[in-house]
Amino acid sequence: MTSVNQTALPQAEPLLRITDLTVDYRIGGFGRKRTFRALQGVSLDIKPGETLGLVGESGSGKSTIGRAVLGLAPVTGGDIRFDGRSITRLSKKERRALSSDVQVVFQDPYTSLNPSMTISDILSEPMQVSGTSKVDAQRRVRELLDVVNLPSNASTRYPREFSGGQRQRIAIARSLCRHPKLIVCDEPVSALDLSTQARVLQLFSDIQEQTGVSLLFVTHDLDVVRHISERVAVMRRGEIVETGTTERVIAEPQHAYTKALLLASPIANPARQANRRRERRLFLDAQAALSTAAR
Amino acid sequence: MTDNLVTGTRKSLEVVSSAPQGDKLIKKFLREPAAVISLVFLALLVVVAVLAPLISSYDPTATRLADVLAPPFTAEHPLGADGVGRDVLANLVYGAQTSLSSAAIVIAVSLLIGVPTGLLAGYRQGWIDGVSMWISGALLSLPAIVVLLVVLARVGRSTSLALVVFGILIAPSVFLLIRGSVRAVREELYVDAARVSGLSDIRIMVRHILPVVITPTIIQAALLAGAGIGIEAGIAFLGLGSSDKASWGLMLNDASQNIFNAPGLLIWPSAALVLTVMACTLVGNGFRDALANYGSSAGPARKVKAAEHASSTPEPARPMKKAPVDPGDALLVIDDLRVSYPRPNGEKSDVVKGISLRVERGQIVGLVGESGSGKSQTAFSVLGLLPGQAHMTAGTLSFAGVDLLGMTPKERNGLRGARIGYIPQEPMSNLDPAFRIGSQLTEPMRHHLGISAKTAKEEALKLLARVGIPDPERVFKSYPHQVSGGMAQRVLIAGAVSCNPELLIADEPTTALDVTVQADVLDLIRSLQAERGMGVVLVTHNFGVVADLCDQVAVMRNGEIVEVAEVTELFTNPREEYTRLLLDSALDSTSKTPADHPVEADMTTETEGAR
Numbered sequence: 001m002t003s004v005n006q007t008a009l010p011q012a013e014p015l016l017r018i019t020d021l022t023v024d025y026r027i028g029g030f031g032r033k034r035t036f037r038a039l040q041g042v043s044l045d046i047k048p049g050e051t052l053g054l055v056g057e058s059g060s061g062k063s064t065i066g067r068a069v070l071g072l073a074p075v076t077g078g079d080i081r082f083d084g085r086s087i088t089r090l091s092k093k094e095r096r097a098l099s100s101d102v103q104v105v106f107q108d109p110y111t112s113l114n115p116s117m118t119i120s121d122i123l124s125e126p127m128q129v130s131g132t133s134k135v136d137a138q139r140r141v142r143e144l145l146d147v148v149n150l151p152s153n154a155s156t157r158y159p160r161e162f163s164g165g166q167r168q169r170i171a172i173a174r175s176l177c178r179h180p181k182l183i184v185c186d187e188p189v190s191a192l193d194l195s196t197q198a199r200v201l202q203l204f205s206d207i208q209e210q211t212g213v214s215l216l217f218v219t220h221d222l223d224v225v226r227h228i229s230e231r232v233a234v235m236r237r238g239e240i241v242e243t244g245t246t247e248r249v250i251a252e253p254q255h256a257y258t259k260a261l262l263l264a265s266p267i268a269n270p271a272r273q274a275n276r277r278r279e280r281r282l283f284l285d286a287q288a289a290l291s292t293a294a295r
Numbered sequence: 296m297t298d299n300l301v302t303g304t305r306k307s308l309e310v311v312s313s314a315p316q317g318d319k320l321i322k323k324f325l326r327e328p329a330a331v332i333s334l335v336f337l338a339l340l341v342v343v344a345v346l347a348p349l350i351s352s353y354d355p356t357a358t359r360l361a362d363v364l365a366p367p368f369t370a371e372h373p374l375g376a377d378g379v380g381r382d383v384l385a386n387l388v389y390g391a392q393t394s395l396s397s398a399a400i401v402i403a404v405s406l407l408i409g410v411p412t413g414l415l416a417g418y419r420q421g422w423i424d425g426v427s428m429w430i431s432g433a434l435l436s437l438p439a440i441v442v443l444l445v446v447l448a449r450v451g452r453s454t455s456l457a458l459v460v461f462g463i464l465i466a467p468s469v470f471l472l473i474r475g476s477v478r479a480v481r482e483e484l485y486v487d488a489a490r491v492s493g494l495s496d497i498r499i500m501v502r503h504i505l506p507v508v509i510t511p512t513i514i515q516a517a518l519l520a521g522a523g524i525g526i527e528a529g530i531a532f533l534g535l536g537s538s539d540k541a542s543w544g545l546m547l548n549d550a551s552q553n554i555f556n557a558p559g560l561l562i563w564p565s566a567a568l569v570l571t572v573m574a575c576t577l578v579g580n581g582f583r584d585a586l587a588n589y590g591s592s593a594g595p596a597r598k599v600k601a602a603e604h605a606s607s608t609p610e611p612a613r614p615m616k617k618a619p620v621d622p623g624d625a626l627l628v629i630d631d632l633r634v635s636y637p638r639p640n641g642e643k644s645d646v647v648k649g650i651s652l653r654v655e656r657g658q659i660v661g662l663v664g665e666s667g668s669g670k671s672q673t674a675f676s677v678l679g680l681l682p683g684q685a686h687m688t689a690g691t692l693s694f695a696g697v698d699l700l701g702m703t704p705k706e707r708n709g710l711r712g713a714r715i716g717y718i719p720q721e722p723m724s725n726l727d728p729a730f731r732i733g734s735q736l737t738e739p740m741r742h743h744l745g746i747s748a749k750t751a752k753e754e755a756l757k758l759l760a761r762v763g764i765p766d767p768e769r770v771f772k773s774y775p776h777q778v779s780g781g782m783a784q785r786v787l788i789a790g791a792v793s794c795n796p797e798l799l800i801a802d803e804p805t806t807a808l809d810v811t812v813q814a815d816v817l818d819l820i821r822s823l824q825a826e827r828g829m830g831v832v833l834v835t836h837n838f839g840v841v842a843d844l845c846d847q848v849a850v851m852r853n854g855e856i857v858e859v860a861e862v863t864e865l866f867t868n869p870r871e872e873y874t875r876l877l878l879d880s881a882l883d884s885t886s887k888t889p890a891d892h893p894v895e896a897d898m899t900t901e902t903e904g905a906r
Contacts, residue, residue: 057809058780070491092496099493112484116506125502126492164666174488193665194836195880220810223882264814266839268881270862273842280814 014045015083015214016069016182022077023064038064040238041078046182051208051215053225053246055261056235062218064238066184069216070104071095083181100130103175107187109167113159119145119170120155126177144173147210148203165196172203182214189224201227222265226250234258256287320510323585330581333574340571344391353385355541364557377546377560378553387563389541393531394524394571397458401523402516404462405469410512412466413473414500418481424474431467439464443526447535454527454536461526465519472515476508510586517579521572528568543568624696626798626830627654627677631690634672634681634854643686646672648854654798654847659824659831661841661862664851665877670834673851674802677832678717679707695797713743716791716829718801718820722783722808726775733771736790743794758789762819781812785819792823799824802834817843838881842866850874 023039039061046052056062067073069080071090080088087098106112113122123144124137132140142152148169159167168188175183185204189197201224208215217228225232225246232249234242234257242255253259263280267273325331343350359380367375367383374383416424439461446460447453480486481504489499530536531544543564550560634647647669654660662670675681676692679699692699694715699707711717719725727735736758737751746754752771759767762785770778770786778786784804791799801820805813821844824831833844841848841862848865850858850873858871869875 057811070487072487072490096493096495099491102491104488104491106484106488108484112488114483114485114489114503117502125489125494129492129494129498171488174492194838194882195665195877198880198882201882221882222810227882260811264811266814266817266837266843268838268842268878269866270842273839277818277843 013047013084015048015050016044016046016216017081018042018044018065018069018078019081020078021065021068021075021080023061023068023073024076025074038073038238039068042235042238042240043078044233044240044243046214046216048181048214049208049212050231051217051229053229053232054216054218054235055220055222055225055232057220057261059237060235061238062220062235063186065235066104066186066216066218069182069184070102071098096129099126100178101181102184103178103180103182104184104186105168105171105175105188107190109164109171109191112171113167115159118156118158122159122170123155123174123177126174130178140177144177147176147207148173165192165200168192168200169203172200172207176207176211176213179211180213182216185215185217187219188217190219190221197224204228222250222261234261259283260287320585324581327581327584329577330584333577333581336570336574337578340391340574341395343388344395347385347388347392350388351382351385353382355381355385355389356539357381364553367559374563375557375559377549378557379549381549383546383560383563386541386546387543387567390543390546390564390567391571393454393540393542394527394567397454397527398520398523398575400455400458401462401465401526402519404459405466405519406512406516408463408466409469410473410508413470414477414504414508416470417474417477418496418500418504420478427470427474431470434464435467437464439526440529443530444535447530452535452537454530454540454542457530457535458523458527461523465522469512469515469519472511473508476511477504480504480507510582514579514582514586517575517582521575521579524568524572524575528564624656625653626656626658626695627652627832628691628693629653629673629677629689630692631688632673632676632692633688634669634676635686637684637686646854647676650851650854650856652849652856652859654830654832656797656830657824657828659833659844659846661845661848662832662834662851663836663838663841663848663877665836667853668851669854670851671802672854674800674832674834678711678715678800679704680711709743712739712796713794714797716794716796716799718784718788718791718799718804720803720806722780722787723775725787726783728775730774731771732773732775732778732786736771736786736793739790740793754793755789758793759786761823762786762789763815764789781808781816784808784812784816788816788819788823792827792829795827796829799829799831800834801831803836804833805840806835806837813840820844838866838878850877 021039021042022037024035024037026035042061042065044052044054044065054062054065064073068075069082069087071087075088078088079086082098082102087094087102090098117125120138120141123141124132124134127137127140128134141155145152145154150166150169150173154162154166154170159170162170168191172188188204189200192200204215204217205228207213215228217225219225229246231244232246233240234249234255236257242249242253242258244254249258250262253262260280260283263276263283267276359376362372362376362380362382364378365372365376365380367373369375372382372384374387376382377386412427416427442464443457443460447457450456486499486503489503494502527536527542528544528547531542532548533544534548536542536544546564547561547568550557550564553560629650629652631649631651632647633645633649635643635645637643646667650669650673652660652662652673662673664670672681672685676687676689677694677699679702681687689700694710699710702710726732733752733755736755737748740746740751740754741748744751756767756771759770764770764782764785770782775783784807788804791801799820804820805816808816817840820831820833823829831844833840835841845862848860848862849856850865850871852873858865858869858874860870865874866878869878
């Protein structure tokens with residue numbers, strides 16, 4: 001539907017390259033200041049048109065990587081390069097200019113849309129600040145609603161009139177409005193019902209096929225990663241413990257933590273789940289034996 | 296748990312309408328008679344003030360010795376004249392001008408200072424916030440009336456100056472209000488999304504943040520108006536106001552000097568002042584109430600209006616037409632259970648539509664479905680924990696042969712926690728942050744089992760060790776915020792089984808947990824069940840969890856059970872189309888690619904739920 005705009009780059013060149021990224025959050029107000037290290041020397045690449053899954057448990061720092069790319073997290077060390085230039089420390093003006101290329105879809109479809117704005121306003125606002133005319137913006141809004149499979153009469157309605165999955169479609173439409181090269185997806189399907197999850201994931205795949213956009217897909221769910229991304233990085237405590245093609249990481253996990261994650265995720269099949277449970281028991285016992293032996 | 300409850304009922308109660316939010320607010324406001332009368336009164340006052348020269352031909356400040364204390368109800372002076380011969384009616388209507396302009400000055404000054412600084416401090420935070428908080432604290436600690444007297448003593452009599460100074464002194468109240476609301480909205484994801492969209496800070500403030508703070512500002516302005524009018528009257532009464540203007544305060548001053556000669560003079564300015572200040576306050580309150588009923592525009596959760604509570608306790612009404620089902624020796628028997636909620640438009644929405652279910656002793660029954668399927672409502676019906684406005688009926692609801700429908704709330708209370716245990720979804724919000732974990736564990740045990748504090752503690756420590764907590768002593772002494780979510784869920788499980796219940800109801804017990812923790816918690820529930828032979832009702836949306844734990848599964852959709860089957864049977868040979876659709880949607884390794892999933896083109900008829 002839109003022009004495939006990433007062909008300008010040679011295939012080998014990554015669209016996003018993160019090198020040795022460190023993020024520290026300050027906690028506590030006046031007086032006693034402490035810092036919390038959310039990311040510790042993280043490096044990763046995303047090629048144009050590629051999806052990288054970033055998987056980990058709560059507090060692993062996976063969302064922080066996405067927020068750092070968007071300029072919403074305090075970067076204390078390392079470098080983020082996008083499209084060949086460093087975007088680690090941008091002025092507000094430069095960051096605004098970048099916003100047409102780097103976009104976001106958040107987890108919570110209930111708070112990521114302003115409740116007092118119509119869908120049309122929500123979708124056209126980012127275009128209007130970049131100088132698109134009202135008529136063009138309206139045309140694009142209709143296009144976008146079509147892309148995400150929402151009826152065109154949705155534009156005059158308010159977010160509260162839509163269900164969670166439909167709101168997430170609206171958020172996806174907003175992220176697409178200025179033909180971005182990269183979308184940071186921060187747990188975009190975690191709050192959705194199962195059958196809705198599958199459909200929204202399908203929408204992401206379709207959009208990627210049509211527009212060639214790259215996705216940084218943050219999730220806690222290995223099953224979601226399996227469906228959406230070619231490559232995956234597994235995170236734990238602010239570090240990446242394993243990277244590789246999704247197929248390889250799931251079939252032959254190298255790191256013990258990846259293995260633990262895989263074995264912990266229950267299968268919707270009683271017999272196979274009983275098997276996996278046994279495997280997990282054995283694995284955990286072996287780990288425990290290893291750690292006592294190491295002492 | 297309550298979160299889930301509110302979400303569940305909200306979705307079914309929400310009336311979809313395309314009316315803009317502002318219209319609704321005004322409609323709500325118009326339903327408050329006191330506020331509407333007050334607003335009309337203030338409007339009339341404005342008209343009187345504007346038309347003052349037409350109402351009275353007298354100059355309010357002109358004194359005429361011949362008319363000193365002239366009696367009222369004469370053609371010349373309809374309300375009489377005061378101690379120095381000024382016309383009372385003229386003073387009253389011109390005084391309205393002064394009062395209203397005083398209100399305007401105070402509102403203008405305090406909003407001009409308070410709103411921008413509040414927006415800035417709330418949005419930018421950092422040092423701006425620190426400095427402005429410090430200044431606002433300093434201003435608030437000054438005694439306003441003393442400062443005013445000092446200023447007037449130095450500068451001389453000037454009502455306007457006094458009001459400007461008062462506006463500055465009271466600006467912190469506006470500042471704090473705006474700052475607080477901004478800080479709340481600032482954390483909303485849509486503000487982050489706006490930043491990522493490349494909007495400038497100013498645009499974000501104007502478009503996304505200002506609309507949210509406008510309503511509380513209007514309420515505050517109404518209250519400030521009252522304060523401004525009071526201060527003006529006070530200053531004029533003390534003789535510190537401008538002498539060339541009519542004022543109700545000045546009228547009071549004159550009336551108090553002639554209190555023995557002409558006590559009637561007090562009535563007019565007092566009545567004017569009291570009514571006006573009261574009207575301002577009532578208008579403010581009216582807006583606040585309208586806003587409270589209408590729900591905050593920022594938050595997703597909309598509460599049901601309190602007045603719509605049909606009955607304060609969900610007392611079940613038993614339909615007599617059906618003979619109760621014989622419970623036999625089943626642990627839990629549910630027959631024809633119905634739950635409905637009143638809608639704002641007077642109709643009711645059914646969330647559970649006549650379901651029947653049986654749980655045998657020692658059996659784990661999964662209640663599985665998507666959001667809004669009524670699975671949690673079913674669980675809460677068994678627990679007797681439905682919210683007040685819910686209306687529940689059932690042919691049979693019996694637990695271990697005891698009829699739950701005939702029980703008093705007190706008897707139900709005695710059952711809960713003792714013979715029926717409950718594991719909630721959100722471990723953190725189900726522990727009281729003000730009490731140590733130990734006391735929250737031992738309290739129910741002492742109450743239900745009647746054991747001593749010492750025995751209860753020993754039992755609690757044993758339980759904590761049993762649920763896999765490495766350092767029971769430390770956790771026993773900790774507050775909830777000092778342990779992780781997984782630990783908190785283990786604590787709640789320990790609490791749920793502490794009184795040896797025969798039935799355990801677990802409402803999405805692992806949904807809020809990380810996947811590795813989820814596996815541990817599932818193992819724990821399984822081993823506790825095996826050890827104690829409890830019956831378990833497990834509410835979940837996750838088929839992996841069902842496959843892991845359940846013996847029997849009931850699939851729910853739109854308040855109905857579409858299929859009940861033994862677990863292996865359900866997975867290998869689902870009878871219903873809907874069950875098959877749900878199983879196909881599971882993203883785990885049992886399904887192949889997303890292309891296998893049916894994608895319906897017609898989005899208008901479909902509702903996509905969020906958990």
